[in-house]
Amino acid sequence: MKIKKVAVLTSGGDSPGMNAGLRAVVRACAYHNLKCVGVFRGFEGLIEGDFKDLDARSVKNIINRGGTFLKSARSKGFFTKEGRQQAFNNLKKFEVDALVVIGGDGTFAGASVFNKEHDFPIVGLPGTIDNDINGTDYTIGYDTALNTVVEAIDKIRDTANSHNRLFLVEVMGRNAGDIALNAGIGAGAEEILIPEENLGKDRLLESLKRSKKSGKTSSIVVVAEGDQIGKNIFELAKYIEENLKEYEVRVTVLGHIQRGGAPSCFDRVLASRLGVGAIDALLRGERDVMIGIVHNKVTSVPFDEAIQGENELDTELIRVADITSV
Structure with a gap:
């Protein structure tokens, strides 16, 4: 036809x-x-x-x-x-x-x-x-959303540094960690929590303790909305505060701001x-x-x-994130 x-x-x-x-x-x-x-x-x-x-x-x-x-x-x-x-x-x-x-x-x-x-x-x-x-x-x-997230985290870091705070930043992505992983590396996050890699609460606490001992006075943790460590990001924040008394934790959910803009x-x-x-x-x-x-x-x-499956996450990026967050 x-x-x-x-x-x-x-x-x-x-x-x-x-x-x-x-x-x-x-x-x-x-x-x-x-x-x-x-x-x-x-x-x-x-x-x-x-x-x-x-x-x-x-x-x-x-x-x-x-x-x-x-x-x-x-x-x-x-x-x-x-x-x-x-x-x-x-x-x-x-x-x-x-x-x-x-x-x-x-x-x-x-x-x-x-x-x-x-x-x-x-x-x-x-x-x-x-x-x-x-x-x-x-x-x-996807690329626009990444840039929006990185720009937002850059602004959040200014506040984190000024008040010696730990910020948990939730980003979109459903059950895919692409936005969290790439934006986390681009914004210099200390930890990145994604559905594909179950970090676990204990390992997250150990990582934050190491960051504190290494001299870091503030930290940014990027959390993909589909991550399963806690029921939600607010429960995770409460868990960290209960187990790491030295941290003052704040939560930012970027939400639909990531979809907008030129x-x-x-x-x-x-x-x-x-x-x-x-x-x-x-x-x-x-x-x-x-x-x-x-x-x-x-x-x-x-x-x-x-529609049968998702793109595989780049394992090299996970390694880069681990190395550069030391």
Whole structure:
């Protein structure tokens, strides 16, 4: 089937660089003389028929903006066969031949089910700050989130040094430790707690004791939100205070600040490359695939492979973190 019209949407959590990806998809369509429509509010908008025609000028001045101008939403309706049928009906009603989705593993899982049910061409771009998608070295928004975290920790360290305090800083990432590990190294953290490496409470206490003996008057511990040492970061802080009386512990949860802000140059370029790659893949006849980047080369990976597991954490980085935190 010859593709003449492409729809594009963003789904799940927003991430910096999604707008750059949308811009690239729309302009790649214009370059290849394809029509393009934007779908507002993700799969929910697909079910409700919330479509808008887009051209090259529709996406001007958005490459530098965080979030997504098409909005995003969780869609309970898309979990049902009836909802997916309504989405398919709307795509046919608007004469759409293929769909580009930008989001994370939940987005790809929904797109894969939809493709299997309706044999409809879908290509995905990995848009999530967590960097937890298999088959791509980087996801859109990850680099920006890293820079946001490092900048925040740099500011927190000023206060930690002024008051001889121990700060526990919780960062996003779900069950992946990429943000915590890389930001922790970049910000010079004394300890980094990640789900992939169960440090344990006793080893953490010993490490903090060594830091104190070595002459450190303040410490930063970066904690991935999925780390399992304590029930939550506040319980961990209480445990440290009870066992290390010399430490005055403070907790900072960075939360959704990590998702916002203008995307970094890296994320803008990455999203642009993947957006163009998505239209290239559709024109080659590919479907049910994610467009990723491996060793700086744009590639395509089946949705099933992309969502089956997470990228392996770089063990060299764990060693670097251990050595540089002495």
